[in-house]
Amino acid sequence: MPREIISLDDLTPNNVGVLKKINQVTLPTTYPESWYKDALQSDQIVKLAFYSELPVGNIKAKAIKFSSKQSFENITNTKETASSGSDSQPKILPNAVYIETLAVLASYQNLGIGSKLLSFIIEETKTRFIHEIVLHVQSSNIKAIDWYLKKGFSKKEEVKDYYKDQGMEGADADAFILSIEV
Numbered sequence: 001m002p003r004e005i006i007s008l009d010d011l012t013p014n015n016v017g018v019l020k021k022i023n024q025v026t027l028p029t030t031y032p033e034s035w036y037k038d039a040l041q042s043d044q045i046v047k048l049a050f051y052s053e054l055p056v057g058n059i060k061a062k063a064i065k066f067s068s069k070q071s072f073e074n075i076t077n078t079k080e081t082a083s084s085g086s087d088s089q090p091k092i093l094p095n096a097v098y099i100e101t102l103a104v105l106a107s108y109q110n111l112g113i114g115s116k117l118l119s120f121i122i123e124e125t126k127t128r129f130i131h132e133i134v135l136h137v138q139s140s141n142i143k144a145i146d147w148y149l150k151k152g153f154s155k156k157e158e159v160k161d162y163y164k165d166q167g168m169e170g171a172d173a174d175a176f177i178l179s180i181e182v
């Protein structure tokens with residue numbers, strides 16, 4: 001399968017609806033409008049994936065301070081934080097890139113699109129001098145977990161009821177934290 005047929009492009013106000021549509025049909029989580037507005041901010045790492053010019057996948061990530069277990073302290077603007085001039089303000093430097101969504105439409109899976117999106121994030125993480133990528137994945141999503149493990153991620157801990165406030169119950173609400181050093 002020629003991989004050149006797969007290309008990545010930036011998110012713009014004109015194609016943000018595509019990001020929404022892909023997430024709606026591939027992910028168990030529903031994101032609010034504010035999440036899609038945030039996706040257009042410069043501190044977000046977002047790409048749409050195209051297969052033969054059709055939008056079929058996406059990745060959205062951001063730099064965070066990853067301290068322990070369930071604690072993800074969001075860094076909303078890494079550049080500002082890193083260069084903050086005030087000595088009285090604590091300087092919180094991001095130490096991980098957190099993948100919020102990685103999704104490929106079902107009919108276009110296993111064509112190398114997810115791999116291309118992940119490679120992009122790995123390279124982007126390195127350019128920020130960050131050495132860890134982390135994410136949550138539903139504990140019941142065996143296919144995605146196996147996929148990430150094959151890519152070199154390892155399981156950290158399981159977070160019970162992580163997806164509960166998104167209306168999921170029982171085992172479906174549990175999440176594993178996966179991470180990889182890059």
Ligand SMILES: CC(C)(COP(=O)(O)OP(=O)(O)OC[C@H]1O[C@@H](n2cnc3c(N)ncnc32)[C@H](O)[C@@H]1OP(=O)(O)O)[C@@H](O)C(=O)NCCC(=O)NCCS
Binds near residue numbers: 101102113114137147
């Ligand atoms: C997980 C996901 C992003 C992977 O994307 P994809 O485009 O199908 O992945 P790719 O085609 O790049 O992956 C191909 C590789 O994964 C391997 N693979 C595919 N399914 C696999 C599985 N169940 N277990 C292990 N490896 C698997 C293929 O053998 C192939 O390996 P190779 O590159 O060595 O030949 C995609 O399945 C998806 O969107 N799933 C639904 C949403 C989701 O669950 N997202 C993750 C939660 S954030």
